[in-house]
Amino acid sequence: MIVIQHNCNGTAVSTIAALEAAVERGAEVVCLQEPYVGKKHAIGHPGFQIRWPECAKRETRVALAIRNDALDRYVFEERTDLVDSPHIQCLDVWETVNRRKARRTRLVNVYNKARVQGGGYTMDHVDVSRLIEGRTILAGDFNARSPLWDPWVAGRQNAGTVERLIEKRELIINNNDHQPTRCGKNCRSIIDLTLSTRRVGALVTWEIDESLATTSDHEVIVFEWAPLNAAVAERQINASQNWNINRLCSDEQALEAASEHWLELSEGRSLINAWDTSPTELEAEALWIQDSLRAVLDRHAAGRAPRPRSKHWWTEEIKQQRRLFGSARRAYNDGRTSFDEYRRVRNDYYTHIRKAKRLAWERFLEGVFPTDESSKLASDPARCWQALRYTKPQVPSHTPAIKVASIDGQPDKIASTAEEKEGIFMAQAFPPQVVDNEDIQIPDTSAGVSVKQVREALFTQSVNKAPGLDGIGFKVLRLLWQWAEDRVVALVQGCIRTGFHPYTWKTAKGVLLRKQNKPTYSVAKAYRVISLLNCLGKVVERAVAIWIASYCETNEVFHRGQFGCRQGRGTSDAVAQLVAKVENAWSQKRIALALLLDVKGAFDRVNKQKLLLRMIQVGMAGNIVRWVNSFLSDRRAMLVIDGRTGETRSIQAGLPQGSPISPVLFILSVSAMFQWLEDRHMKLQAISFVDDIGLVTECDDVEEGARKLEHIARDAIQWGSDNKADFEVSKTEVLVFSRRRGILQATKDAAIRIGEQTFTVKQEATKWLGFWLDSKLSFKTHFENRIASAKGALQRVSSLSRSNGGLSADLMRRVVVAAVTSVALYGSEIWWRGQKDRVKKVQLLLNSQHRS
Incomplete structure (x- = not known):
């Protein structure tokens, strides 16, 4: 080395x-x-x-x-x-x-x-x-x-x-x-x-x-x-493919040759009958499509082997300046030249690097290709979003040694090797579950998806999504749709009709990502694992997700207070409902209290048996239930930690983060809890956004409200225990909403007890769903934080606009609106009431935007 x-x-x-x-x-x-x-x-x-x-x-x-x-x-x-x-x-x-x-x-x-x-x-x-x-x-x-x-x-x-x-x-x-x-x-x-x-x-x-x-x-x-x-x-061969799909798509001749190659491979291979097929045939078809696509790409989209590359502005001119500097340095060390001459050459070398870097950045912003001095401005508007990404701090992708808290007062353990880290993160992302052998009677009913829905499932997924282990992404699948639309439709429809998800698609590549703004990254909870799944399998998952979401909306399966993973229901809608509940309590001279809960592990800990029973309970078609059962069975995963791919391991737990069907299955799994709680507690309103839950109630005094929240929390935890859904009790927060000074003074002594833990009422503003909620719902802290974030974003964006070069005025306006204005005014439909102090601060921010 x-x-x-x-x-x-x-x-x-x-x-x-x-x-x-x-x-x-x-x-x-x-x-x-x-x-x-x-x-x-x-x-x-x-x-x-x-x-x-x-x-x-x-x-x-x-x-x-x-x-x-x-x-x-x-x-x-x-x-x-x-x-x-x-x-x-x-x-x-x-x-x-x-x-x-x-x-x-x-x-x-x-x-x-x-x-x-x-x-x-x-x-x-x-x-x-x-x-x-x-x-x-x-x-x-x-x-x-x-x-x-x-x-x-x-x-x-x-x-x-x-x-x-x-x-x-x-x-x-x-x-x-x-x-x-x-x-x-x-x-x-x-x-x-x-x-x-x-x-x-x-x-x-x-x-x-x-x-x-x-x-x-x-x-x-x-x-x-x-x-x-x-x-x-000797250099070991990287197993991952390095196909150049963009070059293939832009070369009509190569694309035609690839299409002909596909036709040669598929000649004589009949389509499966989506209405009368078996799991064995579906498995074979999925594997054949994967292998055939890889063969086509190996021949017609072969890319260069990955190798380190220089920064594009590190040119031969700079290398020549380095050689001159090296000669001057040797001459100075040997006493053949003066320090002043050596320093002059060094400064020239330094200046050339700074100049080359600055010019490359300016040319990129202006859309001029660095290899052609006479090139016209590029018209690609995506350039501004790429430039904006460059202004953001880089997030490290490696992991330090991980501390593991021990029990019984023993010293904490340290996981420093790749194998030790892999074991910790596998246990966290895919926790083992007790196998429930309860016999489930799946109804003998059936539902299918149309060609239009299959097309939607494919083309609504971004081509920029990372592929699974086979390396085949959505850009390749769109080519496959042009070459063999009928084969793709038959496979997707056959999987759904049969209620079977091929084993070929069930191995996930787990990528470790750091969660934002954590105080330390030496603990496992500061990371999340995203599963990269087979993209053709994701088309089936997306088609089933569309069907389930449509069924649940049509039959009112979801609770009215559930937001997120539902079309047209965002975080602002959830907070608006909380504000409406609080203001309604105030109109009756009462106070409002909120208990904020967090589902432990969320996707990772969903119990398959309970989920299937819930699907049957709400009357879903039997083949959809069987498909979900197949999708969540016999799964495997391998983790990539610090660039190293670990061993493939069998997993039993939860829903894979990264699958298009996981969000809708999760909110379906917990949907019954909210109505159950509201039926048991008068004046309770349950509001949730995926796994962030807010239980809002009203009462006449703080002490009464505290006891009421204790009963609500106890019932919520009991429901979770009965349905294999645990809560992260340590993250629980208690809020009281009132504009009366006496009530707010009383909250300082109030507390609720949940299990063995005691929680006091939050006195400062609390962040929930991106909003900072204070006791008076003035949103003052929220507004100040959003303005501060917008100013920070404006400082970054300002570097994209220079008097002597930068983004065009049109592209600059797009960036400012997306990265600054939208940040400052986030949630303004809730907190904006024409307050004069806020008008002034927003106007100052807008003035700064125009100057930048």
Whole structure:
């Protein structure tokens, strides 16, 4: 494995130049010290996944960049359980054989900062006994000088800790003691060290690559350790396909050839009879379509193997400037030129990079293709939305070590390896359920879907949705519809008529995503798993979802207070109903109280048996019930964590997040609870948006209301227990709505008890469904937060409009309306009453928009 280490001196130019050097040298990992950290955005690169310490970005002094195509050949485990510091990162790199772990090398990225909290240097506060174990390499800026590794220093400067570490751990110094790693105006020094343990031995390669110099005064260091064996060193083939569907669709000749190829493959293969078919035939047809499509795409849409690429503005002109800078740097180090001349060439190099980056951004915003100076403005309006995405902070895709709370007062456990994390997230996303052997009598009734509904199920799904394991996305399925509409319709109708979901479509690829704005990402609950399913299977799922939603609306199966996953019923409608209930209570001189509950796990914990019984109870067709039973049976999943795909495991639980049918099945599963509660409690109104539930009631005084909410909560939890639907009791919130000062004063002493937990009345505004609800329903906090968010969005959007280049006025207006105005006025149909103070603030925001 090839690794680059470099101190970037905190500049964006040096950081990008170091990553570009890694692309050219073929380095899989880059250890960066003092990388650029902007006020709003961290640095990014299309060829690398950049990992930062789990702390505020402004405090960090290190970063690890892992080349994207290396994620499938190695297993990278970030060991935040061994060191959790903004100045040190620990990465276990596992070489693999047949995609299984074979040998571990620990890579420690160090910036030995002085005067850290607690005194001394960073290395003084590290437990090296745990950190340096087996095959370990420490690479970084140690900020220490000693004759042990630096012949240019007469004495010792801050070297005690590092010297003791080298001696005690018998570390090998891989540096060349005749090559300084930092060249300042008046001195040369070796402070960037690469140390390895005896288990690693001396590195195969250690060199300073002067041809890849950046504007930092530190050198670019390249080192390599020996691979496990020659076979392991070879590039393993990525199992995922890299088809170029866009190129195929834009090339009429290639598209015609692909169509003819499909006709050749399907010649002689008869269509299935949707009205008289069997699960075996449906399974075979689904597998044949999948294999045939892949064969067509392999021949006519073959793309390039994935490889790291440079930023598009990193041109040959910049490389030439780098060569000139490298020559000037060598001349200065050898005493053949002055520092002023060296600095002039360095500044030219720096200026060329900044200019190239700025021009590329301006050309992109203006729609000018960077390779053609005379190109006219592009007319594609999607450019503005892509530009808007670029202004948002990047969300990290990796996971630190995960803490697992222990019971009985034992210390928390730490999951640091890929296998340990996989086990935790599988248990959270797909919790095991007790198998209910209750015999269900499914009625012998049938319902089907029309060709129009099948077409709707296919074409209403975005072509940008990620495909499942087979790699076949909706853009390919739209081509298939042109080539074999009758075959697609027959398969979809046959699956629904038979009540069977092919096994080929049941293996999900689980992708781990971070939830937004969590205080820490070292706990499993800060993540969610999204299931990427077979897209042709999603067409069947969408068709059944449309049928179920239509049936439930027609037969009034859903509760009137259920919002979300229902056409024309959004969050604003749910909050408007709550406001209406509260204002009705006020009109009768009463107070209103709300109990906000959250269904635990929601989709992940839906009980299949209870769901099927509910479907039968409301009179759904037997084949629809059988299809849902088939869809939720014999499922499998594999998790992708930090680029590594885990083992395929059988799962029993819940509804897959990512399926188009899961939302409607979830709200169907809980729909009976709301009417049941309203029947048991007078003046209660149940309002919900998917799994966020608000139970609103009214009473004459706070104490009476508190007791009433306790009874409502007890009954809701009892219903959940009887129907295998648990609540996240710890997330419960209690609200009281009144404009009378005496009532609000009384709420400070009020509390309700649910099980073993006690909840007080919230005194500050509470966020529910995107709205900040205060006790007087003034929405003052909501308005202030929306205006603040809009101002932040305006700052980002302003960078898209410049006096000397930027988006056109028309595109800029679209972006401002979508990203700023809509944010500020979210929910205004509820809170807007022409308040003068709000008029003024909205007008100031509009004025700022016009100026930007």
